[in-house]
Amino acid sequence: xxxxxxAEQQRSAQQRRRQLLEAADRVVxxxxxxxxxNAIAAEAGITKPILYRxxxxxxxxxxxxxxxxxxxxxxxxxAALDAPAERRRRVEATLDTxxxxxxxxxxxxxxxxxxxEDSQLPxxxxxxxxxxAPLLRRLGEELATVIRERVDLGPDSEQLAxxxxxxxxxxxxxxxxxxxxxxxxxxxxxxxxLADLLWGRLAEVDDREGGPGF
Amino acid sequence: xxxxxxAEQQRSAQQRRRQLLEAADRVVxxxxxxxxxNAIAAEAGITKPILYRxxxxxxxxxxxxxxxxxxxxxxxxxAALDAPAERRRRVEATLDTxxxxxxxxxxxxxxxxxxxEDSQLPxxxxxxxxxxAPLLRRLGEELATVIRERVDLGPDSEQLAxxxxxxxxxxxxxxxxxxxxxxxxxxxxxxxxLADLLWGRLAEVDDREGGPGF
DNA sequence: GACTGTTGTTACCGCAAGTAACTGCCGGAG
DNA sequence: CTCCGGCAGTTACTTGCGGTAACAACAGTC
Numbered sequence: 006x007x008x009x010x011x012a013e014q015q016r017s018a019q020q021r022r023r024q025l026l027e028a029a030d031r032v033v034x035x036x037x038x039x040x041x042x043n044a045i046a047a048e049a050g051i052t053k054p055i056l057y058r059x060x061x062x063x064x065x066x067x068x069x070x071x072x073x074x075x076x077x078x079x080x081x082x083x084a085a086l087d088a089p090a091e092r093r094r095r096v097e098a099t100l101d102t103x104x105x106x107x108x109x110x111x112x113x114x115x116x117x118x119x120x121x122e123d124s125q126l127p128x129x130x131x132x133x134x135x136x137x138a139p140l141l142r143r144l145g146e147e148l149a150t151v152i153r154e155r156v157d158l159g160p161d162s163e164q165l166a167x168x169x170x171x172x173x174x175x176x177x178x179x180x181x182x183x184x185x186x187x188x189x190x191x192x193x194x195x196x197x198x199l200a201d202l203l204w205g206r207l208a209e210v211d212d213r214e215g216g217p218g219f
Numbered sequence: 220x221x222x223x224x225x226a227e228q229q230r231s232a233q234q235r236r237r238q239l240l241e242a243a244d245r246v247v248x249x250x251x252x253x254x255x256x257n258a259i260a261a262e263a264g265i266t267k268p269i270l271y272r273x274x275x276x277x278x279x280x281x282x283x284x285x286x287x288x289x290x291x292x293x294x295x296x297x298a299a300l301d302a303p304a305e306r307r308r309r310v311e312a313t314l315d316t317x318x319x320x321x322x323x324x325x326x327x328x329x330x331x332x333x334x335x336e337d338s339q340l341p342x343x344x345x346x347x348x349x350x351x352a353p354l355l356r357r358l359g360e361e362l363a364t365v366i367r368e369r370v371d372l373g374p375d376s377e378q379l380a381x382x383x384x385x386x387x388x389x390x391x392x393x394x395x396x397x398x399x400x401x402x403x404x405x406x407x408x409x410x411x412x413l414a415d416l417l418w419g420r421l422a423e424v425d426d427r428e429g430g431p432g433f
Numbered sequence: 434g435a436c437t438g439t440t441g442t443t444a445c446c447g448c449a450a451g452t453a454a455c456t457g458c459c460g461g462a463g
Numbered sequence: 464c465t466c467c468g469g470c471a472g473t474t475a476c477t478t479g480c481g482g483t484a485a486c487a488a489c490a491g492t493c
Binding site: 092093107111112114115118119120133134135136137141142145156164165167168169171172173174175176177178179180182183184185186187189190194195198199201202203204205206207208209 | 306307321325326328329332333334347348349350351355356359370378379381382383385386387388389390391392393394396397398399400403404408409412413415416417418419420421422423
């Protein structure tokens with residue numbers, strides 16, 4: 006016991022931080038986003054104040070935790086997004102990568118989508134329109150960049166690319182969340198349906214005969 | 220008679236409940252979703268236990284509060300969705316109605332998007348894929364119904380309509396949230412850009428010459 | 434050996450959710 | 464008139480969590 010304790014003590018602060026993050030990860034993935042600091046500290050074999058010395062407050066710990074997972078997922082998505090294939094294939098690969106990730110580790114997904122919890126000091130009123138998780142914001146910007154670089158949108162391409170980036174990410178998120186909860190179809194089918202939507206099938210298909218309004 | 224007495228009591232209880240909800244509304248819209256039960260009770264001129272007698276727990280109060288606003292917004296959106304106009308106009312009107320609503324009352328928006336708070340007993344692990352606010356779920360289903368009824372999608376129209384419903388709602392939500400936070404363009408422009416996206420412009424536009432991957 | 438920084442502890446504060454137990458009131462029964 | 468059951472409302476409490484202050488051991492340094 007003492008030897009391992011001493012060995013642990015001699016490690017650098019960075020390594021300690023990683024250790025703590027891994028312990029926090031285990032607890033959060035087991036108990037959900039409402040895991041208490043006490044529980045995390047206990048899992049790490051220490052007590053609360055040490056966590057606070059390393060991460061400031063709970064928001065800091067959660068932000069650090071979220072950053073790890075976000076970076077990992079973003080790297081995977083970047084790979085799918087940058088693959089040398091035609092556009093439709095890239096879009097499908099990216100959708101599938103995202104959906105496979107949230108399907109494989111739904112607890113991570115649930116944690117990542119928690120919008121910053123508190124972290125809101127009483128400023129004035131409260132910050133509006135910052136519901137989305139940082140992951141979605143980063144993803145939207147990333148996709149906007151890719152669109153801007155790869156697609157020729159004519160004038161206003163800057164604005165248009167950003168709108169589309171966040172819109173497509175939102176579509177992926179919304180459909181993915183619903184799908185993960187109800188599992189109404191296979192992943193391949195979902196990917197194809199969403200790609201079809203983006204490919205304008207909504208505009209092409211006919212109205213039903215006898216529908217109201219016509 | 221007992222029945223009339225009970226009816227009167229129920230009626231007054233209903234009125235009281237509405238009064239309390241209105242007070243809660245004021246506090247939540249002033250202080251944000253972290254308003255304390257004490258504060259709400261004080262605003263209503265009473266004390267905590269009465270709130271608990273009426274709503275069970277905080278989740279119950281918040282659910283009742285959210286239902287009011289969700290119903291109101293859904294009614295407005297249904298009107299836009301059912302208007303007798305061509306499809307593109309209906310889509311734009313619906314998008315604009317939603318965006319105008321979140322623009323006009325961002326605090327309501329912020330409150331509605333809070334995903335059910337806790338309310339999760341430790342079953343096994345924790346419920347996966349239920350991040351989205353009830354509003355978004357209901358909206359997605361609503362839109363799916365409209366699509367299914369009005370558009371001829373061939374086989375698998377059931378699944379396809381639901382995927383598209385939730386996907387489009389997610390797109391609206393994601394882009395709307397980002398737009399509300401950064402205000403990068405006018406509402407009209409946002410509406411048009413999103414409608415363009417849905418109308419397949421992404422599939423139509425050309426790649427940039429010299430891009431990677433080709 | 435005293436001086437200082439790191440790493441850890443215990444014990445506490447403040448605050449919010451939720452509850453138990455009491456009080457005052459009103460309308461009907463004897 | 465009096466007594467009594469039920470309902471609105473209160474005070475005062477428990478529990479649990481985020482966050483912090485103050486203290487305790489141990490390392491290396493002069």
